[in-house]
Amino acid sequence: MRITLLGAGHIGQTVARWLAATGDYRVTVVDRDPAALARLGEDGIDTRVADTGDARALATVLRGQDAVLNALPYHLAVTVATQAREAGCHYFDLTEDVAATRAIQQLAEGARTAFMPQCGLAPGFIGIVAHHLAQGFDELHDIKMRVGALPAFPTNALKYNLTWSVDGLINEYCHPCEAIRDGQRIEVLPLEGLEHFSLDGTEYEAFNTSGGLGTLCETLAGRVRTLDYKSVRYPGHRELMRVLLEELQLKHDVENLKTILRRAVPSTMQDVVLVFVTVSGLKRGTLVQEVFARKIFADRSEAAPLSAIQITTAAGLCTALDLFREGRLPQHGFVRQEQVALPDFLANRFGRAYQQSRQVESIS
Template sequence: MKVALLGAGHIGQTIAQLLHTSGDFALTVFDRDQAALDRLAQKGIRTVCIDTSSAAELTSALDGHLAVVNALPYHLATSAAQAALRARCHYFDLTEDVAATKEIKRLAQDAETAFMPQCGLAPGFIGIVAHHLASGFEALHDVKMRVGALPAFPTNALKYNLTWSVDGLINEYCHPCEAIHDGQVISALPLEGLEHFSLDGVEYEAFNTSGGLGTLCETWDGKLRNLDYKTVRYPGHRALMQFLLDELQLKSDQGTLKTVLRRSMPATMQDVVLVFVTVSGTKNGVLVQEVFARKIFAERDGQYPLSAIQITTAAGICAALDLFREKKLPQRGFIRQEQVALTDFLANRFGRAYQQYRQVESIG
């Protein structure tokens, strides 16, 4: 299967390595960063340097490929999908941006190829899990989805280190959040809805952020009472981010905020990804609740150490592409994450990365 990968950044490097070593994908990686491409070329991966912000160069790059995997920053998702449509390539991406996803859905309406955005962790795997749990209920009441990519050893006041894109982080903190409340689809404010909980003996907070629900609001509209997604952090993080974004008004000067975070907040490869989903409803006429709770850890051994966010995000999109190749997903039009069977995902050679976890037995 001839595949074009757009983006050789933090996540793109891992995607490239997984697809290349699988032996089933003829891969070419495209990026504007020659140094990042050189690191992949040293591993025997074919690379081409292009201007990824140019629609013409993107379309030309995709010519002759069967599928494109987009690991570029979220603001380039729409242009990459448009290039895929022009080149008649199947399209997969990681975007959490709600506006981009809606535009990609529109592009897919009459397309002869498949368009599957949001193939990462959240949106992505979290939606697959939630839909799987929900499918066992006669009647759904409440679905709560919580995800956090956290430093294993927080040391600063924010109790956070950069584990992925700063652009993506600020985007989800600043845009309205879809949810279902009392049976109605609503738009909630980011950073609101603060809650505290303990998991596996550790205290956490969670609050609204944008994009994590994927297309579930549309899929479950009119079918349940409450649905929401919140990002998990260590206690105190949300208050400081609200101070920066609202009181210092950096929400309207995101360039400055991103510069400050990149300069002052170290990146870390020692992280942990927390996935926590609760679903309540009726089974056999009885009100019950089911919980899915896992922690996925970084891989520090081996020649190429991987952070937990690299593992989970790259595994998500590689598994989606692989399941598509195996014809376990629709072959044209818009594909939702909830159309992926959790059993198929976890049995997949890439999806099995989610099995290197510690399942949490006790919920506090």
């Protein structure tokens, strides 16, 4: 299968190496940064320098390809998806942006090819888990989805390190969040809905952020009483971010905020991803709660270290493509994450990354 992968950042590099190693994919990685591509060229992976923000350049690199994997910043998603439709190739991405996903859904109407956005961790795997648990209930009451990509060793006042895209982080902190309350679809404010819980003896906080629900609000409309998604952080993080975004008004000066975060908040490869889903409702007349809780840790091997967010995000994108290639997903039109069966995901050669995680037994 001929694949063009757009973006040679941390996630793109991991995806390219994993897919190329299987022998089932002919991967060409496209980026505007020759230095980033050079690292992949050393591994024998085909690369190409191009302006990934230019529609004409994208049309050229997508011509004759079976599928495009978009690992670029979220604001380029619609441009890439549009060119994918023009080129007649299947489309997969990692976007958390709600508006971009809605636009891609419209592009997919009547298309001969498949469009599957949101193939990462959240949105992505978290929605697959929630939908799987929900199927076992006769009557759904509440679905709570919580995800955290956290430093293993927090040391600064924010209790946070940069583990993934700064663009994506700011996007989810600044845009309205979808939810269902009392059976009605609503929008709630980011950084609101603060809650605290402990897991494995560690204290956490969680609050509303945008995009993590994917398309579940639409899929479960009329079937669930309460549905929401919150990002997990260490206690105190949300209040400091609220000061930056609200009181200092940096949500209206996003480029300056990005510069501040990149300059002042160190990145780390030593992270942990927390996945926590609870579903409650009736089963054969009895009120029941089902829980899925996992921690995924970084791979700290000296030869090829990978952060937990690299592992979980790349696993989502690679598994979606793999299941599509095997015919386990629809082959045209808009494909939702919740159309992936959780057992199929976890049995996949890439999805097994989540099986190798540690199940969490205690929570309060």
